[in-house]
Amino acid sequence: MNFENSLAFAKQQDAQDTLAEYRERFHHPVIDGKQVLYFTGNSLGLAPKSAKDYVNAELDDWAKWGVEGHFHATNPWVSYHEILTPAMAELVGANESEVVCMNSLTTNLHLLFVSFYRPTTEKFKIISEAKMFPSDRYLLETQVKHHGFDPDEAIIEVAPRDGEHLIREEDILAAINEHQEQLALVFFGGVNYFTGQLFDMEKLTQAAHNVGAIAGFDLAHAAGNIPVKLHDWNVDFAAWCTYKYINASAGNVGAIFVHDRHGDNTDIPRFGGWWGHNKERRFLMENSFDPMTGAEGWQLSNVPIMGMAVLKASLDIFQQVGIENLRQKSLKLTAFLAFVFNDIVELFPDIQLEIITPSDASMRGCQLSVKLVGTDKRFFSALTEAGVIADFREPDVVRLAPTPLYNSFEDVYQFGQTLKTLLAGWQK
Incomplete structure (x- = not known):
């Protein structure tokens, strides 16, 4: 499908998402008084509210x-x-x-x-x-x-x-x-x-x-x-x-x-x-x-x-939910993350951030690994301080996982906006 890097598009996709209700069945972390963007279900999944x-x-x-x-x-x-x-x-x-x-x-x-x-x-x-x-x-x-x-x-x-x-x-x-x-x-x-x-x-x-x-x-x-x-x-x-x-x-x-x-x-x-x-x-x-x-x-x-x-x-x-239904959303959500990421990164040619996960959706799950070409771990730390919870793997890879059970298209859009702000400051 044709993606758009806009809040309106993200909200439209969430409104059409038949699995959107499951997002509310999980606790979403609030750190330092701010609800973060959580993209690290590949390391630790969020807590189901029913678990207690x-x-x-x-x-x-x-x-x-x-x-x-x-x-x-x-x-x-x-x-x-x-x-x-x-x-x-x-x-x-x-x-x-x-x-x-x-x-x-x-x-x-x-x-x-x-x-x-x-x-x-x-x-x-x-x-x-x-x-x-x-x-x-x-x-x-x-x-x-x-x-x-x-x-x-x-x-x-x-x-x-x-x-x-x-x-x-x-x-x-x-x-x-x-x-x-x-x-x-x-x-x-x-x-x-x-x-x-x-x-x-x-x-x-x-x-x-x-x-x-x-x-x-x-x-x-x-x-x-x-x-x-x-x-x-x-x-x-x-x-x-x-x-x-x-x-x-x-x-x-x-x-x-x-x-x-x-x-x-x-x-x-x-x-x-x-x-x-x-x-x-x-x-x-x-x-x-x-x-x-x-x-x-x-x-x-x-x-x-x-x-x-x-x-x-x-x-x-x-x-x-069913794993096949999750897979269908995952394919779309991960593709949207790749689109938003590349759309933002293209604005900053002097800072090379490269997705090393296969571009072929059939050869990946919901994780995208980003190589920090031209930056270092300080950039990952800045991302964390800005409220994006991902993870870092030595020597220079950030892993992002838009998990279909609880991540939304708006999460992905907001990540893109945070990335854009950080890269603009980094370039200066």
Whole structure:
């Protein structure tokens, strides 16, 4: 569509937005007495207003029942994670048997690697993206060392070509083909945290399987951001957090996906815990581990109820909205942000701010990463002081995420006006 960088146009788009009402279901930060423009749902999603009621309900049941709340609370705690499964499975395109909410993201990935990274002297290499999130890189390094391999030899990082910001798909496929005889695992972020590049997970999974390798993904920046179809894409395993686009509060519980073809095989090696044990016999306190089928068989401990209550508050909203509807708004809202940004930046040719996220909407979610060419971190600090909450990633990138659940077209327009004012002052 044809965009206009005007308040009237932004207001018109908001008036026509069928999801606009959901903005009011979230708390919008007020800092130093001023409501800010919040564009960092890719780091921490806003708080659902309903979350307090969901947590208070569990606090009330705790006060009423004590330990008996495990069985007699309105939502019995012993099975609380099960009430989250349908919504979470729908969000990532999985069967309910393939998903469970548990632990935190990197903990979950380490547990999954126990099962799915089983290197041998012949097949031990892992292909991943360069500039992946540091926790994932540390995961790969320590897993490889744990198995007695040299990270410099075992980890193959596919990087952008010289002078480019994005990784070419053809280079990933070429690396898979080149190392196929020694390749054990292809492991990527579904959406790269730094550039916002969305990888074709279905194609990478098929390429891995074609050479006898496993395909796994970190969906921290994909879950709740883009439609994902893990089961249909035949992905082997995945894990994600819930505090970014899923809005479940800082550091809250994560989730995993294990494809049914693996989940149905209880002989797959894993680290065990009593919550992954046969739930019909869990409280018999037996010595021998009998894992449940499905993703639940990777659980370790009973769940943190208060955190899961916040997660339930957000997932209930996602079920009402639908990820496909969010994606449609996201495509339009992110494109409008790119338009407004470029429209403003063109007025200041001496200050080069460059969007490094793919311009092709099918290759990105709602994040735009901006490279600060010709400025430095002081510009990001000025942006923050002006009431725009984004985030900075070394050495010179600002990430902006117009999240469709609670950001508006007027938010984007007002960001443009703030940017224009800052750049005018910076040029002087």
